[in-house]
Amino acid sequence: MxxxxxxxxxxxxxxxxxxxxxxxxxxxxxxxxxxxxxxxxxxxxxxxxxxxxxxLEVMEANLKKVHQALEGSGIGVRPHVKTHKSPYLAQLQMDAGAVGVCAAKLSESEIMLENGIPQVLMTGVNVTKGKIEKAMALRKRHPGFIQAVDNPKNAAELQDAARSAGVTADVVVDLDVIKRSGVPTGKPALELAQLVDRAPNLRFLGILAYDGGAQHMRGHAARKARTIQTFEPVVATYESMVKSGLNVEIFSGAGTGTYDMMGEVPGFTDVQVGSYLFMDTQYMAIGSRDNDTLYxxxxxxxxxxxxxxxxxxxxxxxxxxxxxxxxxxxxxxxxxxxxxxxxxxxxxxxxxxxxxxxxxxxxxxxxxxxxxxxxxxxxxxxxxxxxxxxxxxxxxxxxxxxxxxx
Amino acid sequence: MxxxxxxxxxxxxxxxxxxxxxxxxxxxxxxxxxxxxxxxxxxxxxxxxxxxxxxLEVMEANLKKVHQALEGSGIGVRPHVKTHKSPYLAQLQMDAGAVGVCAAKLSESEIMLENGIPQVLMTGVNVTKGKIEKAMALRKRHPGFIQAVDNPKNAAELQDAARSAGVTADVVVDLDVIKRSGVPTGKPALELAQLVDRAPNLRFLGILAYDGGAQHMRGHAARKARTIQTFEPVVATYESMVKSGLNVEIFSGAGTGTYDMMGEVPGFTDVQVGSYLFMDTQYMAIGSRDNDTLYxxxxxxxxxxxxxxxxxxxxxxxxxxxxxxxxxxxxxxxxxxxxxxxxxxxxxxxxxxxxxxxxxxxxxxxxxxxxxxxxxxxxxxxxxxxxxxxxxxxxxxxxxxxxxxx
CATH class of the missing domain: 2.40.37.20 (D-serine dehydratase-like domain)
Structure with a gap:
């Protein structure tokens, strides 16, 4: 390493x-x-x-394993720091070959960026005036900060704040797959992506789709079946975006439970793994491809x-x-x-x-x-x-x- | 206030x-x-x-209410800071008339004592060499630090460490009521109290008996019935200690769910309430004396x-x-x-x-x-x-x- x-x-x-x-x-x-x-x-x-x-030795081995498993697949690793909340461990992940890291919250993103992590994709949205302004100030200091958006009004607010701050902010559209965060797939998602793309102070970079419910399903086959099904409307939306001429550089999703089954999802670029570094009894119980009882x-x-x-x-x-x-x-x-x-x-x-x-x-x-x-x-x-x-x-x-x- | x-x-x-x-x-x-x-x-x-x-106004009213409810009962209030972890709030509790506060852990006790709270009873035990030494150093700086003990070997270790530190440490014996912490009631508890009392560098101050399981039972009558039953062997042990000539200054226990039912427990001195300051949905669901559905x-x-x-x-x-x-x-x-x-x-x-x-x-x-x-x-x-x-x-x-x- x-x-x-x-x-x-x-x-x-x-x-x-x-x-x-x-x-x-x-x-x-x-x-x-x-x-x-x-x-x-x-x-x-x-x-x-x-x-x-x-x-440390076990953690270092885990750090390598995820990259080895994805070698040649064209799928990158974008670890989620909501797991460890440590810039030091984020740096180890970057050094191991991560394309960047994800963060859940603005304050978490700030800690990462202010401590040397150059690429942070914030998977949650910033919807209040205070957070939007703070996000733009953060973007101004750190060009590697990318944020998610999942509704048109918020996109307009981001545009206004970006203009006021004098920045062009990188934005990804979060797609709804488990009725939690995200814009509905299909037309609403396409239109939101186009809205972001047209906004003079925003730069559309791609999409997120995280199936939190699939991560802890027992059985590799069950997780895979669900993942492929969950991603059907996401892939259709992705394809409509590409067809409409949008630049979908990022198509991010998946976690430690599904990192090894994304190769069949067209356009998919990177996995948001977090727990792989540490593991826990919840993950150990789900079983892996070759072991039904222990992941x-x-x-x-x-x-x-x-x-x-x-x-x-x-x-x-x-x-x-x-x-x-x-x-x-x-x-x-x-x-x-x-x-x-x-x-x-x-x-x-x-x-x-x-x-x-x-x-x-x-x-x-x-x-x-x-x-x-x-x-x-x-x-x-x-x-x-x-x-x-x-x-x-x-x-x-x-x-x-x-x-x-x- | x-x-x-x-x-x-x-x-x-x-x-x-x-x-x-x-x-x-x-x-x-x-x-x-x-x-x-x-x-x-x-x-x-x-x-x-x-x-x-x-x-703040609601919290201040809660702070007063517990003292008003116990006025004239001879029962004091020794709030548990494991709830709020704040020396500022502990000071408000002291100012409202608390006889001291409880803390669960050594590091928590330290934060309280080093920030001006003069009386801290640590309800948990210190059983490792490092913590025992640290506890004695803390006791040396703060004469208001009292710690619990629940086994004879640990009492001997506390004695050795107190002698080495050149202090006389105040100790309470924790009695087992819910198979969690504590020495069994009856003879083992009496003998442990006597052991502490005889130790030249320890001072036996009394007993603890906390029925954690009673706090969240639904229904005031059910909580009271359980409390009286749980305390039967505790009271018998208390009486045997008094009879043997021990100085039982402290007989502490109970929490926000049972603070108003300890008057019938002979010898009982103070309640270890914590959640009364804030409340939460778990406590609100248990019902009070006058309200079956809402505490x-x-x-x-x-x-x-x-x-x-x-x-x-x-x-x-x-x-x-x-x-x-x-x-x-x-x-x-x-x-x-x-x-x-x-x-x-x-x-x-x-x-x-x-x-x-x-x-x-x-x-x-x-x-x-x-x-x-x-x-x-x-x-x-x-x-x-x-x-x-x-x-x-x-x-x-x-x-x-x-x-x-x-």
Whole structure:
């Protein structure tokens, strides 16, 4: 993996900066910022808990795998940073060959662009005056900022704001596939694209179509069947746009559950994968092309280290990690090395593990390593991700866009 | 409500400090810190979204109500800051007459104590060497720090660490009532209390017994019946401790669902209410003494302002506020003024509202005000709480212990 982030320099840098907490935009090296403190070099088993840990080698392998799988297909990778909210990880994704990244929100886009990520496609819309103006100011500073639009009135407002700001803003049209965001496919989408294309201060770049519902369907064949069906009206709309002379440079969609089935969609350009970097128990349950029961295209790299704090009841362990460490998404966390454990994070501050059999006897103070239920909202709960290599903390990655839900 | 936080001074202070972001411990006035920026004075309907808003008058009334309800009962109020994670709000609770506050975690306790809250009872245990040492260092700086213990080995470790740190640490014994934390009631609890009492560097202060399961039971009578039953072994244990000559200054427990039924529990000293300040749809659903269908002892003061971003489908609105703005707790958020709306925050970035009838026609860009599903984890998602009075932003309260789950 070739990336311009020099490891030795970084280690010196973090070593020098022991105990410091860096704020956005203050990097002396002009690189994505990392938290650094005295925990560098600790074993992951020594960390106070709950701690969010990332196995760097597994993550790096996942980073490569998605590009290898799509090699020669003509389909690019545009990872969604709503998953990790970290400019550092976004930079690794860019260095691995991503064509750009996606962001969900304006504040999240801003954190990425202001920290060195040059290409950010914001998949959500900006519909209020304040956000539209802020988006245009962001576009003025960063020519790689692309935003979505899904209704004609909003397109007109974007045009007005772009003119006022003195910019030509890049815009993609979001197509409705799951009754969530997007303009209806067919004529409304074509007309919106033409409206954007005619607007003097907007540049039509293409389309988005994200089928969120397909990502977590069990069974590769079921996901593929649904995806092909969902994309039928999208493809028809795409073709009408091309026929009408529009420049559809971008035709983006799909996620970690469907990244490998887009080759059959005409015109499709890139996948918006996010969870592939980390995996979680929700994704592990959906099955892959070659494995009906376990999705194993990518390996789990993200875990929460937690501590057993009570063992008073048989077949039951209480931990210090509940809903505020894991979210309450189902299936729950998976304790590594204990396939029979069932982890319930329903309580805000406590985790409750129940089991019929365990591989060892647990005592108060023992650490457990748990694969997270749903990586996106879990990462959003943490200040920092511990980057682990060979069991030790190599770096501390700040979740810089944490809580940036605007 | 007498509190030493001078409003006029504060407004000057925040006015002066427009745009600044204060970090913990840097307050020039030595007071709990507040974020301040150009949003002061805005209408809550102008805020970019998602925004977490607190109606100050409603919150202040809730703050008074709990004390009024317990007046003359001999039962004190020890609010749990795991709900709000804000030293500023903890100070308001102290000023209203709280005997101290509870915190769930060590890092949360630290944020409170280092920001001027003098009395913090940590209801969770510290079982690892690092946390025990940190707890003793915290106790050395802050004599008002009390911590829980629920097993003899941990009591011995606390004693060793207290001796090493040169302190006498205040300790309460947590009793097991819902198979989560705590030492079994009866003999094990008595022996643990005696062990703590004998330890030269520990001071036994009393007991905790929190019935988390009772808080959200529907029906006041059902909650009361369960509470009295749950507390039977706790009371017997309490009485055995008193009989053995132990000084049980603290007998703490109960929450917003059971605060008004503890008068019949002999020896009980204070309620660990948290949600009473804000309320949420989970609590509103449990019913109160005088209202079977709506818990109305306290009024909802906490809302998320969100924005409609898509109206393409009939009887359906899409908002910019999903799981990362609301959590996925059930029941979902409640849109103020639209009793028929059902809010689904199952998607990370989008909210989906479905309805049969609405009181107005909604357009893209319209703001909605939504009561939160479960206040504790929702507040933990936000950087700041907007304090609203008469519709306008009066102050910005930083969620300083946000993400402090260690």
């Amino acid at each position: 070739a990336h311009h982030f020099d490891r030795r320099k970084f280690l010196q840098y973090t070593g020098m900066a022991g105990g410091a907490f860096f704020l956005p935009g203050k990097s002396p090296a002009g690189q994505p910022l990392l938290l650094s403190n005295s925990e560098i070099g600790l074993s992951k088993w020594e960390l106070e808990t709950p701690s969010l840990c990332l196995e 194993d295209d990518f390996d789990p790299s993200l875990t929460v280290m937690c501590t057993v704090i009570n063992t008073n009841h048989p077949n039951r362990l209480i931990t210090d990690s509940g809903a505020k460490a894991f979210t309450i998404n189902k299936p729950g966390g998976m304790v590594i090395g204990e396939p029979d454990f069932s982890y319930n994070a329903g309580s805000d501050e406590y985790g409750t593990i129940t089991f019929d059999r365990s591989n060892k006897t647990y005592r108060v103070g023992d650490r457990l390593e748990v694969i997270v239920p749903h990586c996106d909202p879990v990462i959003n709960l943490y200040v920092r991700i511990y980057g682990i290599r060979r069991g030790k903390v190599e770096m501390i990655i700040p979740v810089m866009a944490r809580g940036m839900s605007r | 007498a509190h030493h936080f001078d409003r006029r001074k504060f407004l000057q202070y925040t006015g002066m400090a427009g745009g600044a972001f204060f970090l913990p411990g840097k307050s020039p006035a030595g007071q709990p810190l507040l974020l301040s920026n150009s949003e002061i004075g805005l209408s809550k309907w102008e805020l970019e979204t998602p925004s977490l808003c607190l109606e 109305d002892d306290f009024d909802p003061s906490l809302t998320v302002m969100c924005t409609v971003i898509n109206t393409n489908h009939p009887n359906r609105l899409i908002t910019d506020s999903g799981a990362k703005a609301f959590t996925i707790n059930k029941p979902g958020g409640m849109v103020i003024g639209e009793p028929d709306f059902s809010y689904n925050a199952g998607s990370d970035e989008y909210g989906t509202i479905t309805f049969d009838r609405s009181n107005k026609t909604y357009r893209v860009g319209d703001r909605l005000e939504v009561i939160v599903p479960h206040c504790d984890p929702v507040i933990n998602l936000y950087v700041r709480i907007y304090g609203i009075r008469r519709g306008k932003v009066e102050m910005i309260i930083p969620v300083m212990a946000r993400g402090m789950s260690r």
